[in-house]
Amino acid sequence: MTSRRCAHTAGALRERHLARSGPPPELRNPPYTRLPNDSPKGKDRMEPPATRRRITIVDVARHAQVSVTSVSKVLRNAYGASPEMQEKVRRAIDELGFRPHAGARGLRGQTYTIGVMLPDIRNPFFPEILDGITASLKDTEYQVLLGPGCNGEKEEARVTEAMLDRGMDGLVLVAPVSPRAHLDHVGTAVPTVVVGRHGTSPAYDTVTDDDMAGAAQVVAHLAGLGHRRIAHIDHHETDPTRLMEMPNAHRANGYRLAMRAHGLEEWINVVATSYTQQGGYEGTRQLLALPAADRPTAVFAGADVVAMGVLEAVAEAGLSVPDDLSVAGYDNTTFAAFGPVSLTSVDQAGREMGRNAVRLLLERIADRGRPSTKVTLSPTLVPRRSTTRPAE
Amino acid sequence: MTSRRCAHTAGALRERHLARSGPPPELRNPPYTRLPNDSPKGKDRMEPPATRRRITIVDVARHAQVSVTSVSKVLRNAYGASPEMQEKVRRAIDELGFRPHAGARGLRGQTYTIGVMLPDIRNPFFPEILDGITASLKDTEYQVLLGPGCNGEKEEARVTEAMLDRGMDGLVLVAPVSPRAHLDHVGTAVPTVVVGRHGTSPAYDTVTDDDMAGAAQVVAHLAGLGHRRIAHIDHHETDPTRLMEMPNAHRANGYRLAMRAHGLEEWINVVATSYTQQGGYEGTRQLLALPAADRPTAVFAGADVVAMGVLEAVAEAGLSVPDDLSVAGYDNTTFAAFGPVSLTSVDQAGREMGRNAVRLLLERIADRGRPSTKVTLSPTLVPRRSTTRPAE
DNA sequence: GATGTCTTGAGTAACGTTTCCTAAAGGGCG
DNA sequence: CGCCCTTTAGGAAACGTTACTCAAGACATC
Numbered sequence A, B: 001m002t003s004r005r006c007a008h009t010a011g012a013l014r015e016r017h018l019a020r021s022g023p024p025p026e027l028r029n030p031p032y033t034r035l036p037n038d039s040p041k042g043k044d045r046m047e048p049p050a051t052r053r054r055i056t057i058v059d060v061a062r063h064a065q066v067s068v069t070s071v072s073k074v075l076r077n078a079y080g081a082s083p084e085m086q087e088k089v090r091r092a093i094d095e096l097g098f099r100p101h102a103g104a105r106g107l108r109g110q111t112y113t114i115g116v117m118l119p120d121i122r123n124p125f126f127p128e129i130l131d132g133i134t135a136s137l138k139d140t141e142y143q144v145l146l147g148p149g150c151n152g153e154k155e156e157a158r159v160t161e162a163m164l165d166r167g168m169d170g171l172v173l174v175a176p177v178s179p180r181a182h183l184d185h186v187g188t189a190v191p192t193v194v195v196g197r198h199g200t201s202p203a204y205d206t207v208t209d210d211d212m213a214g215a216a217q218v219v220a221h222l223a224g225l226g227h228r229r230i231a232h233i234d235h236h237e238t239d240p241t242r243l244m245e246m247p248n249a250h251r252a253n254g255y256r257l258a259m260r261a262h263g264l265e266e267w268i269n270v271v272a273t274s275y276t277q278q279g280g281y282e283g284t285r286q287l288l289a290l291p292a293a294d295r296p297t298a299v300f301a302g303a304d305v306v307a308m309g310v311l312e313a314v315a316e317a318g319l320s321v322p323d324d325l326s327v328a329g330y331d332n333t334t335f336a337a338f339g340p341v342s343l344t345s346v347d348q349a350g351r352e353m354g355r356n357a358v359r360l361l362l363e364r365i366a367d368r369g370r371p372s373t374k375v376t377l378s379p380t381l382v383p384r385r386s387t388t389r390p391a392e
Numbered sequence C: 001g002a003t004g005t006c007t008t009g010a011g012t013a014a015c016g017t018t019t020c021c022t023a024a025a026g027g028g029c030g
Numbered sequence D: 001c002g003c004c005c006t007t008t009a010g011g012a013a014a015c016g017t018t019a020c021t022c023a024a025g026a027c028a029t030c
Helices: A008-022 A057-064 A066-075 A081-098 A101-106 A126-137 A151-166 A178-187 A211-225 A240-245 A247-261 A277-288 A304-316 A350-366 B010-020 B057-064 B068-073 B083-098 B102-108 B126-137 B154-164 B180-189 B211-224 B240-245 B247-261 B277-288 B304-316 B348-368
Strands: A044-045 A114-116 A143-146 A169-173 A192-195 A205-209 A230-235 A269-273 A298-301 A326-328 A345-347 A374-379 A379-381 B043-046 B112-115 B143-146 B171-173 B192-195 B206-211 B230-235 B269-273 B297-302 B327-328 B345-347 B374-378 B380-382
Touching: A057 A066, A057 A081, A066 A081, A101 B102, A101 B269, A114 A126, A114 A151, A126 A143, A126 A169, A126 A350, A143 B154, A151 A169, A151 A178, A151 B143, A169 A178, A169 A350, A169 B269, A178 A192, A192 A350, A205 A350, A211 A230, A211 A247, A211 A298, A211 A326, A211 A345, A211 A379, A230 A247, A230 A277, A240 A247, A247 A269, A269 A277, A269 B102, A277 A298, A277 A304, A298 A304, A326 B206, A350 A374, B043 B304, B057 B068, B068 B083, B112 B126, B112 B154, B126 B143, B126 B171, B126 B348, B154 B171, B154 B180, B171 B180, B171 B348, B180 B192, B192 B348, B206 B348, B211 B230, B211 B247, B211 B297, B211 B345, B211 B380, B230 B247, B230 B277, B240 B247, B247 B269, B269 B277, B277 B297, B277 B304, B297 B304, B304 B327, B348 B374
Parallel strands: A114 A143, A114 A169, A169 A192, A192 A205, A205 A374, A230 A269, A230 A298, A298 A326, B112 B143, B112 B171, B171 B192, B192 B206, B206 B374, B230 B269, B230 B297, B297 B327
Antiparallel strands: A044 B374, A143 B143, A345 A379, A374 B043, B345 B380
């Protein structure tokens, strides 16, 4: 809110500078001057370059001897340009090296920009989704731009607002934590697809994984191996909306339902920490501190990053995986596939999610009035060496 | 090149549609209609929302009963607005929920957008740099937007050009592989900082790590432990410019020099594969295939991702780290810090690199004429359990 | 042969903001 | 008290592109 006001001071300084007619800029920083060494290691300085004016659509029109309108039509592949016209204009574009200015285009039409918000770049699952998105957009005029990692509501709001301000044509929000009202606000302002969050809205389209089914597969796998005391590490959540919509809640529910379905309700044990390595570590410490009769023989971590923490805690306790404890994760990240780790996990088909998100987004950009849609994908269990029969 | 021409067809369709006056859009997709189920799992549809006009600076001016110019001045903290004026305008901005349109601003002044290009989102080192960048920009009006992962020259060119087209105020390019000419082109068009690539240019500023020093620290560490047969896994490179400028080349050189300095030149052994997990895996297979007398007792992988491949190959060969082979990486990623892995690595202080990049960028945005600068940071060795004395 | 319709091209007014310029107040100084 | 300078406010012209509107010619229809 307040940051909106405090514009960068460069502009103010320049204007004041002109008004007071102080020393011209070129005298303040003479070229080839070496400044005192204020960097940790060292500095080298070189002469500055010169910049030149950008080619515009007017230049192209003049060079091709046609009207500006015609150039614009060719640029947009719009109706009403004869083949000869197209040829002439394209030659002029190539000869001048013209590239349309996205900001100016956005003022009237589209910016040909798709904004993607990822909650955490460090989680190796999200690049999969991103790959699906970029691959689907590769042959279009659209360009993908990412928001920087956002951990909280405030950061998310800043990033989404910034994308709206920049006139993006469509947004893909991956696992957003913002309240529904904010998502609706965004979806109303611009075509939006929310990925990895359950719950639907008329304002945006949704792509999710069937998290309940994924959790059920993990429990079935572990129960099939003979485990009974199967614990689950969940992300702690109190907000009622997020409790309904966030994937972790669905995984925990799927775990509970599947445990009952396998007649293991008495062994249901959910530790709520957080979907981080630290959360997995702490959750496991709690589980290992239980009396032997209650201690789980298998842990289903809600995410692979959580499983990393589990493995760390297990190693620290002098135990080994899977002999002393079977461990399963969720997301099938490269970490899970890493040989020495070999973590049983659930593959969410991130690429497929990204592809679907783009498809829905382009559909909605083409027809903003169409009813909103939810696509649900099925996950697949990937068994690896971190799960085996229980010791007893 | 050709993709520049083939605009998305939506505009063309709409224009043709109007010209031919076919059925209006609302009849093509009647609301509440359920389409056939063509998604992998299932679909739900809901009614669409309505969108409303964006608040503009004109609305603010009218509401505050002042001129548009005055509002603009307040927005930019520019000279010539009295305190009362500022107060009036800010109240109007808050009451209306006005946010300036970045694209329109970019047409005359700045877009308040900084573009960051990361070569590979999956490499856990780059988020560190990004954190440094975003942290430094948190209290400014600037917003960071990332290009999606680019693996090659072509992708890089597409992303950088897209950022130029969008009128970004500054660019941070992390470890770009583009030829120098392209970097100069970009740097001439917009303030630019290149991170993690040696070699300087008058057109842009540079922030690098002292890779030679980092490699020397690794060799010194291993030699100090008693190792003599220390091998290095490098990224294969033939392009002469990149051979001079890319960090991997500097690390390899640092390795060679340090080996000589420790009187170990006869054991210099550089395997050139690639800076990927696969590259580390293949390189290690080659090294392990050597006759016992030549086989290294320690491997210095040029990056932590490479070390991941090394560990995988070692485990697959039935050997163990560090008893049979000491392994060191580079970048000090979270993977290296992960307890069960505990990889000796070199910390590049990514946050510090990001911070310096932003500082240089803002300096240059404020004064485009200032001479270009290079900042070099010193890396730190982080010894962990993956390196120990050699067996013999 | 007159009247539409379709096609192609061009002129012009937006879009939302900043920058340049000018005008009107205030205030110190001779 | 008149003059100049400083401060404050506003009008108008950019910025680069697209959407709307219109005109002229080709061609088919009655």
